[in-house]
Amino acid sequence: MIDTLLRRIAQSAVVVLAMSLLAFAGIHLVGDPVYLLVDPAATAAELEAARQSLGLDRPIHQQYLSFLSSALSGDLGRSFVFNQPALGLILERLPATLELAIVSLLISAVIGIPLGLAVGLRDGGWLKRLVSAGSIAGVTVPAFWLSLLLILLFSVNLGWLPSSGRGPVGTLLGIRTSLASWEGLSHLLLPALTLAFANTAIVIRLTEAGTREVVSQEYVRFARAKGVGPLRLMARHIAPNVMIPVVTALGLEFGHLIAFSVVTETVFAWPGMGKLIIDSILRLDRPVVVAYLMVTLLMFVLINLVVDLLYVVLDPRLRTKAAA
Amino acid sequence: MPAALAIAVTPVPPAPSPTRLLLKRFLASPVGAVALGLLLLLALLAVAAPLIAPQNPYDLATVSVMNSDLVPGSRSEDGTLTFLLGSDAAGRDILSAILYGLRISIGVGIASALIALLVGTALGLVAAHFGGQVDAFLMRIVDLQLSFPTILVALTLLATLGQGVDKTLLALVIVQWAYYARNVRGSALVERRKEYVEAAIGQGLPALRVMFVHILPNCMAPLLVTATLQTAHAITLEATMSFLGIGLPPTEPSLGLLIANGFEYLLSNKYWVSIYPGIALVLLVGAINLVGDRLRAVLNPRDDQ
Amino acid sequence: MSSGLPLLTVDGLTTRFRMPQGAVTAVNDVSFELQPGRILGLVGESGSGKSVTALSLLNLVDKPGQVDARAIVFKGEPLHRASPSRWNALRGDRIALVSQDPMMSLNPVIRIGEQLVETIRIHRRLSAADARRIAIDALERVGIPAPVERMQAWPHELSGGMRQRVAIANALVNQPDLIIADEPTTALDVTIQAQILYEMKRLARDSGTALIWITHDLAVVKDLADELCVMYAGRIVERGPVAELIRAPRHPYTRGLLDSLPHGRSAGGRLTPIRGAAPPLSRLPAGCAFAPRCPRAAAACGEPPPLSSAGGREFRCVRPL
Numbered sequence: 025m026i027d028t029l030l031r032r033i034a035q036s037a038v039v040v041l042a043m044s045l046l047a048f049a050g051i052h053l054v055g056d057p058v059y060l061l062v063d064p065a066a067t068a069a070e071l072e073a074a075r076q077s078l079g080l081d082r083p084i085h086q087q088y089l090s091f092l093s094s095a096l097s098g099d100l101g102r103s104f105v106f107n108q109p110a111l112g113l114i115l116e117r118l119p120a121t122l123e124l125a126i127v128s129l130l131i132s133a134v135i136g137i138p139l140g141l142a143v144g145l146r147d148g149g150w151l152k153r154l155v156s157a158g159s160i161a162g163v164t165v166p167a168f169w170l171s172l173l174l175i176l177l178f179s180v181n182l183g184w185l186p187s188s189g190r191g192p193v194g195t196l197l198g199i200r201t202s203l204a205s206w207e208g209l210s211h212l213l214l215p216a217l218t219l220a221f222a223n224t225a226i227v228i229r230l231t232e233a234g235t236r237e238v239v240s241q242e243y244v245r246f247a248r249a250k251g252v253g254p255l256r257l258m259a260r261h262i263a264p265n266v267m268i269p270v271v272t273a274l275g276l277e278f279g280h281l282i283a284f285s286v287v288t289e290t291v292f293a294w295p296g297m298g299k300l301i302i303d304s305i306l307r308l309d310r311p312v313v314v315a316y317l318m319v320t321l322l323m324f325v326l327i328n329l330v331v332d333l334l335y336v337v338l339d340p341r342l343r344t345k346a347a348a
Numbered sequence: 349m350p351a352a353l354a355i356a357v358t359p360v361p362p363a364p365s366p367t368r369l370l371l372k373r374f375l376a377s378p379v380g381a382v383a384l385g386l387l388l389l390l391a392l393l394a395v396a397a398p399l400i401a402p403q404n405p406y407d408l409a410t411v412s413v414m415n416s417d418l419v420p421g422s423r424s425e426d427g428t429l430t431f432l433l434g435s436d437a438a439g440r441d442i443l444s445a446i447l448y449g450l451r452i453s454i455g456v457g458i459a460s461a462l463i464a465l466l467v468g469t470a471l472g473l474v475a476a477h478f479g480g481q482v483d484a485f486l487m488r489i490v491d492l493q494l495s496f497p498t499i500l501v502a503l504t505l506l507a508t509l510g511q512g513v514d515k516t517l518l519a520l521v522i523v524q525w526a527y528y529a530r531n532v533r534g535s536a537l538v539e540r541r542k543e544y545v546e547a548a549i550g551q552g553l554p555a556l557r558v559m560f561v562h563i564l565p566n567c568m569a570p571l572l573v574t575a576t577l578q579t580a581h582a583i584t585l586e587a588t589m590s591f592l593g594i595g596l597p598p599t600e601p602s603l604g605l606l607i608a609n610g611f612e613y614l615l616s617n618k619y620w621v622s623i624y625p626g627i628a629l630v631l632l633v634g635a636i637n638l639v640g641d642r643l644r645a646v647l648n649p650r651d652d653q
Numbered sequence: 654m655s656s657g658l659p660l661l662t663v664d665g666l667t668t669r670f671r672m673p674q675g676a677v678t679a680v681n682d683v684s685f686e687l688q689p690g691r692i693l694g695l696v697g698e699s700g701s702g703k704s705v706t707a708l709s710l711l712n713l714v715d716k717p718g719q720v721d722a723r724a725i726v727f728k729g730e731p732l733h734r735a736s737p738s739r740w741n742a743l744r745g746d747r748i749a750l751v752s753q754d755p756m757m758s759l760n761p762v763i764r765i766g767e768q769l770v771e772t773i774r775i776h777r778r779l780s781a782a783d784a785r786r787i788a789i790d791a792l793e794r795v796g797i798p799a800p801v802e803r804m805q806a807w808p809h810e811l812s813g814g815m816r817q818r819v820a821i822a823n824a825l826v827n828q829p830d831l832i833i834a835d836e837p838t839t840a841l842d843v844t845i846q847a848q849i850l851y852e853m854k855r856l857a858r859d860s861g862t863a864l865i866w867i868t869h870d871l872a873v874v875k876d877l878a879d880e881l882c883v884m885y886a887g888r889i890v891e892r893g894p895v896a897e898l899i900r901a902p903r904h905p906y907t908r909g910l911l912d913s914l915p916h917g918r919s920a921g922g923r924l925t926p927i928r929g930a931a932p933p934l935s936r937l938p939a940g941c942a943f944a945p946r947c948p949r950a951a952a953a954c955g956e957p958p959p960l961s962s963a964g965g966r967e968f969r970c971v972r973p974l
Contacts, residue, residue, distance in 0.1 A: 164630060180615060251746060264763075
């Protein structure tokens with residue numbers, strides 16, 4: 025198992041390296057790179073000076089190497105707008121995005137998995153029809169419009185929940201989170217629900233398909249034949265097998281949630297990475313864009329790695345080779 | 349002529365063409381029929397927008413700020429126009445804006461899907477036909493791209509390329525081609541193993557001909573389903589990007605931009621500026637998705653209940 | 654030889670499946686009796702309804718299937734009216750099932766030791782340690798080497814033969830009164846088949862457990878069973894003590910089955926199969942289902958033949974041998 029782990033880490037490192045190459049190519053091959061690293065409003069003399077100080081007159085492979093070495097030491101350029109290291113800005117906003125993504129994931133799991141299990145056990149019925157309709161809605165309704173709808177309903181008309189911003193951040197279980205207070209929670213609720221909407225539909229569909237397949241398996245009948253009651257059957261025999269693909273899919277969905285938070289953060293003015301990136305794109309603050317992409321890509325690779333490991337942990341068939 | 353030979357031949361009715369059969373089965377489902385009808389209606393409205401819209405919201409001569417922020421159902425200042433779905437801050441009729449917006453959303457969505465289809469299909473066929481290194485290389489790129497959420501890919505592309513219709517189109521094409529490539533490559537690989545392809549190759553027909561004339565027609569069914577669902581996806585993605593302000597420029601106001609414009613009025617409960625365009629978008633994407641689902645069911649008889 | 658209260662009395666067992674294309678009767682008016690400690694062989698081709706019979710006896714038939722019976726009486730208790738919780742209490746404890754596919758019978762994410770212990774502890778109040786000991790003992794009895802280590806094994810780490818032994822151990826572990834074995838050796842190597850057969854017979858005799866052995870292979874069961882039931886198209890067509898049935902079968906189908914077995918006669922001789930194929934259960938002919946293939950068929954076979962009894966034997970034929 026250790027060698028699998030090492031192999032996967034090595035593969036991931038290669039992917040990250042490839043990504044850095046692409047990012048570098050993106051900066052240096054699209055237009056004059058100096059514009060990407062210097063305030064676009066600079067004068068010609070300033071541009072020339074910047075070119076020299078940034079080493080843009082050196083051969084390209086040297087530039088790539090210095091790009092890599094500074095990236096590895098955490099230097100991904102400075103933001104024009106804030107005049108701070110780009111990476112620092114991203115990392116500052118990361119906890120807020122993570123909080124949103126994690127809570128959304130939990131919501132979709134808590135709602136989606138039981139519903140999927142319930143529907144997978146039955147054959148038809150009103151619950152299945154309801155869930156089908158919900159699934160289609162999840163895929164069809166765009167997240168950004170849904171958030172507007174929810175704001176209209178809960179903030180403007182009912183006045184129950186705030187429509188923007190993040191609430192006060194307290195400490196819960198040693199982590200700094202806005203879940204520590206009701207006020208913080210109320211700010212988190214609408215964005216998290218919006219983000220969870222499409223994801224919940226996916227979770228339900230996946231869990232339902234998994235349950236249907238597991239229930240038809242021989243070992244479920246075997247368990248029933250030896251007298252296992254319905255509760256234990258579900259808890260010990262069916263659910264663990266269904267969870268294998270579902271949990272790993274949830275892991276991958278986490279990455280998607282982080283990407284999608286771009287939209288939700290913009291609508292709800294949630295101070296995470298997503299909002300920063302949109303603002304930066306519109307303000308042509310390229311270093312921040314590059315920093316965001318590198319951080320996100322790195323997170324994706326990490327998530328994929330963790331999910332692969334999770335698969336091995338959950339499914340004993342992958343741990344040892346089967347006997348001849 | 350001997351009487352025995354004067355046999356009356358009962359005419360056999362010609363078998364219905366496969367397209368007609370498809371259509372019949374498609375329409376057998378009420379959901380599919382309604383969805384298709386809705387889709388055709390929306391398409392028609394979009395095409396006919398300049399003719400049927402009560403107002404051209406982008407012709408400044410017809411727009412007056414005296415009509416701004418009117419509630420749905422109000423009449424204009426001079427009484428010539430009824431704002432069925434209300435008006436925005438500049439006095440533009442929302443219903444008209446939606447009709448023109450539909451044109452752009454559908455137009456960009458279909459255009460990007462078609463181009464992506466052409467590029468993806470070509471590459472998928474090439475990968476399947478030549479196999480080996482070519483296939484491995486192409487599929488590695490496809491897998492890599494598909495392992496990232498489309499929104500991230502679109503974001504990256506638009507950040508580097510900048511704003512503009514052509515750039516948005518390019519980004520949408522780049523996002524989508526991988527789905528088509530993978531899809532077609534899968535079907536083509538299956539087809540390749542069949543005897544008719546072996547026969548064609550054995551006859552010495554050139555690779556291109558085999559790929560496009562022999563293999564491709566047999567890959568059409570799943571491709572059609574993918575194309576439908578991808579178009580819906582493209583339209584939603586474009587709307588999202590335009591909403592965020594990094595997609596289509598304000599000169600091409602798609603539904604996404606309309607929704608974005610109305611965002612600031614939401615808090616003062618002037619919901620119509622954002623909500624109605626959203627409903628139009630949901631209807632459009634929903635209709636396409638349902639048509640795609642029904643198409644999938646019809647083209648895979650095993651799955652059809 | 655059989656006297657006293659039968660262990661299991663099955664009277665008029667009928668299982669129907671309501672399919673979109675019509676109702677299919679997989680088990681049609683099956684009746685038999687089983688004495689304690691005896692071995693009954695249930696023989697039939699695939700599609701004869703024998704597996705569904707096994708599942709029906711354990712109340713494991715799901716919708717769209719429906720099980721009906723005039724009576725199913727087990728140790729004096731009328732099972733055909735039992736509640737689901739009563740069934741759960743009986744299954745695995747008094748009546749156990751060994752099914753055909755050893756590859757997928759065991760849950761892949763639970764160690765086999767835990768699966769065995771589970772069978773014990775859901776029926777008896779025993780400590781985990783005591784249950785473990787019983788499980789290890791059962792593994793030893795079915796011939797699994799190094800049983801203590803094997804308790805920690807995952808199902809996929811065992812070969813097919815081993816897994817089937819574990820399944821048998823699982824059936825034996827609560828010392829049931831009845832084991833229903835549905836083609837337990839069909840999916841295994843021929844050499845392993847012989848071993849498992851021998852061991853099951855020995856285990857059954859040693860513990861006085863009654864056995865219903867379901868198979869399509871008459872050769873396998875004629876050395877194992879005390880009594881045979883031959884099934885065709887969902888019905889029992891002949892029933893009786895093994896030796897007599899083989900010596901003098903009354904139903905043409907049984908005769909056909911016996912004739913198609915390789916006898917010890919001469920190597921290189923031809924086998925005599927029964928011509929034709931069994932009809933699908935959804936399209937049974939009116940009257941005797943075997944008539945289309947029967948060399949003795951006559952006009953009278955157009956009516957469903959009634960069950961005749963003669964001297965401890967039963968058969969469903971109007972023109973018996």
